[in-house]
Amino acid sequence: MTSTIAPAIDTFMLARKDPALRLMDYKASLEFQIGLLKPNMIDTIVYADNSGFPLDQLRDICEKSGVSDRVEFLSYTSGISPRLSRYFLEINLLENAFAMSKILLADPQQRIWKLTGRYIVTNIEKIIHDAPDCDLYVNCRDYPEHVIDFYLTAFTRRGYTEILARDLENYKNTVAGEILLRKKIDTQSFPKCRIVRRFNHTPRISGVRGFDGARYGGWKDNAKYALRYSANLIAPSFWI
Numbered sequence: 001m002t003s004t005i006a007p008a009i010d011t012f013m014l015a016r017k018d019p020a021l022r023l024m025d026y027k028a029s030l031e032f033q034i035g036l037l038k039p040n041m042i043d044t045i046v047y048a049d050n051s052g053f054p055l056d057q058l059r060d061i062c063e064k065s066g067v068s069d070r071v072e073f074l075s076y077t078s079g080i081s082p083r084l085s086r087y088f089l090e091i092n093l094l095e096n097a098f099a100m101s102k103i104l105l106a107d108p109q110q111r112i113w114k115l116t117g118r119y120i121v122t123n124i125e126k127i128i129h130d131a132p133d134c135d136l137y138v139n140c141r142d143y144p145e146h147v148i149d150f151y152l153t154a155f156t157r158r159g160y161t162e163i164l165a166r167d168l169e170n171y172k173n174t175v176a177g178e179i180l181l182r183k184k185i186d187t188q189s190f191p192k193c194r195i196v197r198r199f200n201h202t203p204r205i206s207g208v209r210g211f212d213g214a215r216y217g218g219w220k221d222n223a224k225y226a227l228r229y230s231a232n233l234i235a236p237s238f239w240i
Contacts, residue, residue, distance in 0.1 A: 001026075001033065001045060001117035002093050005053035011082035012089075015213035019053065025118035025207060030058055032120045034065050041125055045071045046104055047117065048097040050089075052077035074100045087150060087177025090116075091165050098160075108157045116151040119216075120206040124152070130200045135159030135193035139203060140182060142239040148178045148185070152203060163190050198239060202228045 003026055004011075006019040016022060036042045045067075049055060055073045062068045080092055094114065098104050104112065113128065121127065131137050137154040141147055155164060164181075171177035185195055204225055205216045231238045 001030065001047045001115050002090060002097075003047060003049035003117040004051045004093075005049055006051040008082040012084065012086060013211045016208055016210050019051075021208075022118065023053070023057065027058060027061060029115075029118055029120050029207065030061055031065075033115070034062065034067055034071075036125065036128075037067050037070055041128055042113065043070070043110075044103050046074065046097060046101050047071060048074040048093060048101070050076060050078040050093045050096065072101060072103050076100070084172050085174050085177050087174075087181070088168065088171045090150065091168055091171070091177075094160070095165065111154055111156060112160070113152070113154045114150075118207050118210070119151055121152055122204045122206055123201055124203075126201045127152070127199055127203065128154075132196050132200075133194075134196045136163050136190075136195045137199070138185075138195070138197060139199040140185070140197040140239055145179065146182050146186065147176065148182045148197075149203070150178050151205070159193055159195075162193050163195070166190075198236075202232050 005022050005026060007014055007017055007022070009017065011017065016025075030045075030047065033042075033045055037045065047055070047058060052075060055075055059068070059073060062071045074097055076096055078089075078092065078096075080089060082089065111131075115121070115124075131154055135156045136159040139149040139152070141149065163185075171180060174180050184190070185197060202225065205221075208215050228240055231240055
């Protein structure tokens with residue numbers, strides 16, 4: 001779970017900046033993810049925050065749920081400009097998580113699921129259960145533009161090093177690193193890695209979008225989900 005509880009005021013393309021509201025989002029998401037530990041759908045959780053915000057309230061949730069031994073909390077204050085691209089900032093957070101985490105370094109063969117920490121993907125159990133064996137599992141969309149959804153993705157350590165974090169400086173000043181990465185994936189820039197470009201199930205998101213503060217779950221989002229779900233069944237090559 002990636003986290004920025006107290007973002008800088010001038011963070012690039014971010015409307016939801018109130019730390020109190022963001023903490024509320026992260027707490028709700030953590031409680032949901034803890035539910036995945038109970039049936040062993042996932043083995044452990046690494047919660048990494050790059051704003052230096054105290055994580056005591058989140059630790060308390062784990063203690064009350066009896067899962068403290070399966071959740072690792074990492075906190076540091078990023079020195080990188082918040083005006084850089086969102087993808088660049090996210091990968092830098094992961095870089096620090098890898099450097100600090102005992103869990104992430106324990107098994108170089110493990111599969112890692114990266115989740116934007118404020119979001120809840122309500123059907124994530126299906127997505128995890130049916131995930132194929134690959135170095136990068138990511139959901140690509142072609143409409144309204146060719147892009148990858150980076151709020152949820154799965155990767156091996158090789159997939160991370162060879163794909164996500166490769167040539168990271170190229171993503172620093174681009175508006176949408178998710179579009180640039182999609183172009184690289186489509187042009188087969190990573191021949192050594194196995195990439196699966198579409199989830200077997202359409203993700204259903206709950207939460208508040210950071211860039212505009214809108215809440216998922218309204219009639220528009222429900223209509224989008226229904227359209228994407230139907231297209232996935234009827235016309236699986238139509239990526240929306």
